[in-house]
Amino acid sequence: xxxxxxLILFDVDYTLVKGSKIHKxxxxxxxxxxxxxxxxIEKLKLHGMTDQQIVTDLLKICGVDKKxxxxxxKECLTAIAQLYNINKSTDKxxxxxxxxxxxxxxxKDNDFIPGLVTGNIESIAYGKxxxxxxxxxxxxxxxxxxxxxxxxxxxxxxxxxxxxxxxxRFKTFVVGDTPKDINAAKKAxxxxxxxxxxxxxxxxxxxxxxxxxxxxxxxKDKLIEFIKSK
Numbered sequence: 001x002x003x004x005x006x007l008i009l010f011d012v013d014y015t016l017v018k019g020s021k022i023h024k025x026x027x028x029x030x031x032x033x034x035x036x037x038x039x040x041i042e043k044l045k046l047h048g049m050t051d052q053q054i055v056t057d058l059l060k061i062c063g064v065d066k067k068x069x070x071x072x073x074k075e076c077l078t079a080i081a082q083l084y085n086i087n088k089s090t091d092k093x094x095x096x097x098x099x100x101x102x103x104x105x106x107x108k109d110n111d112f113i114p115g116l117v118t119g120n121i122e123s124i125a126y127g128k129x130x131x132x133x134x135x136x137x138x139x140x141x142x143x144x145x146x147x148x149x150x151x152x153x154x155x156x157x158x159x160x161x162x163x164x165x166x167x168x169r170f171k172t173f174v175v176g177d178t179p180k181d182i183n184a185a186k187k188a189x190x191x192x193x194x195x196x197x198x199x200x201x202x203x204x205x206x207x208x209x210x211x212x213x214x215x216x217x218x219x220k221d222k223l224i225e226f227i228k229s230k
Contacts, residue, residue, distance in 0.1 A: 004111055006227050007167045009141070009157050009190075011176030012118040012125050014047070014198030015217075016099050020128055022084055022091040023120070027054060030080035034072050037062040047199050048180025050119035050153070051077065051144035077145050081123045093131045096197055098217035103137045105220055112227075113165060116141030117153045117174055117184070140164060150180050151187035158188070173227055175217075182208040191230060193223060 010016055024041060031039045039058035046054060055076055059069045084091075106112040114137050118125045122143035129135035140161050142153030154174055161167040174185035177198030182205065185192035194210035195217060196202040205213050212226045 005113055005165065005167050005171060006111055006230075007113045007115055007140070007158065007161050007172040008106065008227065009115045009117040009154060009172065009174045010138075011048075011174075011178070011181050012116060012120050012128060014096065014177045015175060015181075015195055016096055016134065017093050017128050017132055018096055018198075019092045019094050022087050023124055023128070026080045026083040026087070026124075027051065027058075029083050030076055031055060031058060033079050033083075034076040035059060035062075035064055035068075037064065048119065048150065048176070048178035050148055050150055051080065051121050051124075052148040053119070053144075055080075056148065077121055081121045081145070084121075084124045085127055088127045088131065091128070091131060093128050095132045095134070096217060098220060100134065102217050102220040102223070103134055105224070107137055113140065113161060113167060114138055115157050115161060116143070117150075117157050117176075117181075118142075119144040119150060119153075121145040150184040154184050154188035154190060158190070171230060173230075175223075179205065179208040182210045191227075193226070 028039055028041055039062055044057055056069055116125055116138050122145050125143055126135050142157035146156050147153055158172055172190040173193055174181055175193045177195045178200055182192040182194055192210045194205035194213040196205055197216040202213050
């Protein structure tokens with residue numbers, strides 16, 4: 001196992017990109033199509049939730065039985081992904097500050113392996129990244145289509161990296177903008193880097209015990225220095 005490698009698992013929404021309206025619309029329309037109910041998505045705080053958790057919580061609000069939710073979840077996720085990919089050309093996704101510079105920098109260093117840990121369904125995550133021209137940097141990840149629990153996505157991404165590249169679990173870093181990213185990293189036993197560029201402040205992220213907190217990914221030198229110190 002090559003212990004000089006660093007697996008850096010990025011969240012997508014409000015860490016790498018922002019502004020996806022089509023994703024939310026696709027969730028609503030996918031639920032309508034598969035379950036025949038109109039979900040009140042405005043009632044949920046979506047930050048850091050996996051798509052499976054969003055679908056589950058919305059259907060519970062609508063009074064749908066748990067067994068029915070579970071039996072149709074895969075079909076619903078497929079419908080949501082299809083709806084997003086049909087309409088993604090109209091999505092107004094933009095890069096968060098510093099992302100392109102950071103990815104360009106770490107892609108030059110063979111010690112760094114960029115990956116994804118996101119609540120997004122896999123094809124939606126890559127769809128968003130393709131819209132802003134950064135999907136080529138990522139070939140490993142854990143996605144909302146893999147599991148309902150976010151910390152399980154970290155574990156899945158780590159196992160995929162180990163299988164593909166031989167990455168040491170304890171040289172893994174989760175980079176995200178919500179307490180759920182930090183908690184997922186902790187539960188999975190890896191380092192967490194909080195980015196205070198989304199809906200949560202530095203002070204809020206500090207409460208959850210992130211190993212490092214940055215104002216944005218423009219602080220790429222601090223991020224790289226921290227990672228290489230481990």
